[in-house]
Amino acid sequence: MYASRTYVFRGSASGITTTPYRTYSSTQTNFGRRVRGLGTSNNNDLGNVAVGSDNAISVYYDGAAAAATSIPVTSFTDLDAAWDVNNDGYADLVHANRVGVSAPMLNIYLHHGGPSGYFANPSTSFSTTASAYGVWVAGAGDVDGDGYGDLLYSYQGGAAAVRFGSSAGVSARLVALTGSGTTGYGRGVARLGDLNRDGYADAWVGDPDWSGEFLCSDDQRIHRGAAGTVAGRPSQIVTPADNGCRSYGPSLY
Numbered sequence: 001m002y003a004s005r006t007y008v009f010r011g012s013a014s015g016i017t018t019t020p021y022r023t024y025s026s027t028q029t030n031f032g033r034r035v036r037g038l039g040t041s042n043n044n045d046l047g048n049v050a051v052g053s054d055n056a057i058s059v060y061y062d063g064a065a066a067a068a069t070s071i072p073v074t075s076f077t078d079l080d081a082a083w084d085v086n087n088d089g090y091a092d093l094v095h096a097n098r099v100g101v102s103a104p105m106l107n108i109y110l111h112h113g114g115p116s117g118y119f120a121n122p123s124t125s126f127s128t129t130a131s132a133y134g135v136w137v138a139g140a141g142d143v144d145g146d147g148y149g150d151l152l153y154s155y156q157g158g159a160a161a162v163r164f165g166s167s168a169g170v171s172a173r174l175v176a177l178t179g180s181g182t183t184g185y186g187r188g189v190a191r192l193g194d195l196n197r198d199g200y201a202d203a204w205v206g207d208p209d210w211s212g213e214f215l216c217s218d219d220q221r222i223h224r225g226a227a228g229t230v231a232g233r234p235s236q237i238v239t240p241a242d243n244g245c246r247s248y249g250p251s252l253y
């Protein structure tokens, strides 16, 4: 069986170093299909890295050579740093899967962090119907300003939502996001930080449009956070000057 590799390159005063600091190797199927820097989960100043495969999410703490946490997954689609959803001082991790073909379901799992790293079992989870295409999830930061990190998720086909954090983890409270009404809206989500420095994190949703050769309108939708909520309709639309059928907008990192 072939092994897949994921490389970690360190920053320096002159930019990214050209020799890998770490080379993570695994025979897990599609090891490296999602890689995310997680910040710190165990309350020190060193960063952690999560590597997804079809079988597991491996978490490498503090630049370590070996993974110390393995989260088993099936039908895995996406993962991200969830920041601190339950506001206990430890960063959390979120991942998603999609199961079923004729009536797919999107399941999102939140794993809290603690002094020893992430818990291998999810603390809270929720499910929603999904499209037969991709599904994405991101830690949005604190969108509504209540101190708890919030989650952003989407599936291609025109649907996205922010689900809010609480002391118990991810809560049932949500705001559905709507965009252009095109089939591309919801292809990719990401944390933006606080774009307009009003104290509320802002959410990003990709919106590439392949609806027709003469109807292309690729862009990206920004939903601003606000006190107790998030804008359901886009606050800002970012469109490239040469817009037109170039698949602009499916990812941002």
Ligand SMILES: [Ca+2]
Residues within 6 Å of the ligand: 083, 084, 085, 086, 087, 088, 089, 090, 091, 092, 112, 113
């Ligand atoms: Ca936490």
Ligand SMILES: [Ca+2]
Residues within 6 Å of the ligand: 141, 142, 143, 144, 145, 146, 147, 148, 149, 150, 164, 165
């Ligand atoms: Ca919040």
Ligand SMILES: [Ca+2]
Residues within 6 Å of the ligand: 193, 194, 195, 196, 197, 198, 199, 200, 201, 202, 224, 225
């Ligand atoms: Ca903001």
